[in-house]
Amino acid sequence: MKSIRDLDIDGKRVLIRVDFNVPYDDQQNITDDTRIRAVLPTIQYVLDHNAILIICSHMARPGGKVVPELSLLPVARRLGRIIKHNVSMAHDCVGPDIKKIVSAMNPCDIILLENLRFHPEEEQDDDAFAKELADLCDVYINDAFAVSHRANASVSAITRYAPVAAAGFLLIKELTYFSKAMSDPHRPLVAIVGGAKVSGKLEALENMINHVDKLIIGGAMANTFLKSLGIDMGNSKVELSLIDTAQNIIKKAKEKKIKLYLPVDTVVADRFDERAEIKVVPMQEIPADWMSLDIGPATSLLYSEALYNAKTIIWNGPMGVFEMDAFSRGTGAMVQSVANSYALTIVGGGDTDVAVHKAGESHRMTYISTGGGAFLTLMEGKMLPAVTALNEAAKNLGGRN
Numbered sequence: 001m002k003s004i005r006d007l008d009i010d011g012k013r014v015l016i017r018v019d020f021n022v023p024y025d026d027q028q029n030i031t032d033d034t035r036i037r038a039v040l041p042t043i044q045y046v047l048d049h050n051a052i053l054i055i056c057s058h059m060a061r062p063g064g065k066v067v068p069e070l071s072l073l074p075v076a077r078r079l080g081r082i083i084k085h086n087v088s089m090a091h092d093c094v095g096p097d098i099k100k101i102v103s104a105m106n107p108c109d110i111i112l113l114e115n116l117r118f119h120p121e122e123e124q125d126d127d128a129f130a131k132e133l134a135d136l137c138d139v140y141i142n143d144a145f146a147v148s149h150r151a152n153a154s155v156s157a158i159t160r161y162a163p164v165a166a167a168g169f170l171l172i173k174e175l176t177y178f179s180k181a182m183s184d185p186h187r188p189l190v191a192i193v194g195g196a197k198v199s200g201k202l203e204a205l206e207n208m209i210n211h212v213d214k215l216i217i218g219g220a221m222a223n224t225f226l227k228s229l230g231i232d233m234g235n236s237k238v239e240l241s242l243i244d245t246a247q248n249i250i251k252k253a254k255e256k257k258i259k260l261y262l263p264v265d266t267v268v269a270d271r272f273d274e275r276a277e278i279k280v281v282p283m284q285e286i287p288a289d290w291m292s293l294d295i296g297p298a299t300s301l302l303y304s305e306a307l308y309n310a311k312t313i314i315w316n317g318p319m320g321v322f323e324m325d326a327f328s329r330g331t332g333a334m335v336q337s338v339a340n341s342y343a344l345t346i347v348g349g350g351d352t353d354v355a356v357h358k359a360g361e362s363h364r365m366t367y368i369s370t371g372g373g374a375f376l377t378l379m380e381g382k383m384l385p386a387v388t389a390l391n392e393a394a395k396n397l398g399g400r401n
């Protein structure tokens, strides 16, 4: 994959697509700037080469129209403070005014274009919109891993119009960590998969089973697997239409001699509520009308033992409804087990990274992915459309690149 390092960017107009989709509180204060800090190496590299820096990003889901609360202005301010450099904010991302403003920029000037998703064309992968963006630059850099699983104009169509295109340091780092862990891992390689549904992660489970030595399942998705083994799950969330699929995965794991771990006890509640009555029971003793909302302490111990000899761990999805304190212990224990392991640990998926942050253990993970959907797409064994587009552009532009 072509990297920003392979290009001559000295003094050039460099357009970087990043993911500055940071969380705001109701006063538009940024509550977590991890995504801004994640692309600083690329931004710094461009500045070190005396280039003109044009940054573009989306913010949340404005649905193709201008929503003032979803302006990127707070991000421009925060970025400016972090890098101690003036960052101008553009009132739009395309149009004749923006073209004029960008043409008047000098080396080391930085401008942040307004939310790309204020234009419906962004999510439609629209060629004319992509061309307008591309016309702003001499060099296009994709450093937005978290949106690279989407065919959006600013990561996909744009590669056909930009004079040259390459990947930024964050995109390369994300892809390298993941592909090394999958293609040439230190074994045992363990995948921990949790979260709400089997359906959302079915392809990931089916792909991971071809690579891992152990598969640990938690969260509501474990319910469907347990039900498929004949366990009465009471009122728990179960995907009845996927019972056969779960059985097939268990069968395949057996054939491939993969060690598959399922919860042996659970935290059950009489309703889906933080203040519900709760108790810890063996899996076989879930009362009718109660629901399983977290893994129990015996399961946490079992999973921690299973992780003890792991050399590589890939984790996606919480072990329970960790947003509610009463059901967060299983996920918290898993954070500790992964952090305490001697393995290379890769954590991905929006919720998992929140759980690790919440436990204050981010620094003890080898790598926390900035992408949810994109990370899952990699777990499914698929190429990211934006990465394919970048590679195509590099091939087609050949000598020009």
Ligand code: AMP
Residues within 6 Å of the ligand: 194, 195, 196, 197, 200, 218, 219, 220, 221, 237, 292, 293, 294, 316, 317, 318, 319, 320, 321, 322, 323, 349, 351
């Ligand atoms: P996902 O986006 O698939 O990783 O799912 C994350 C969501 O799964 C979180 O919001 C959790 O609250 C939810 N979840 C995890 N375990 C359970 C469970 N046992 N029952 C209901 N929801 C769960």
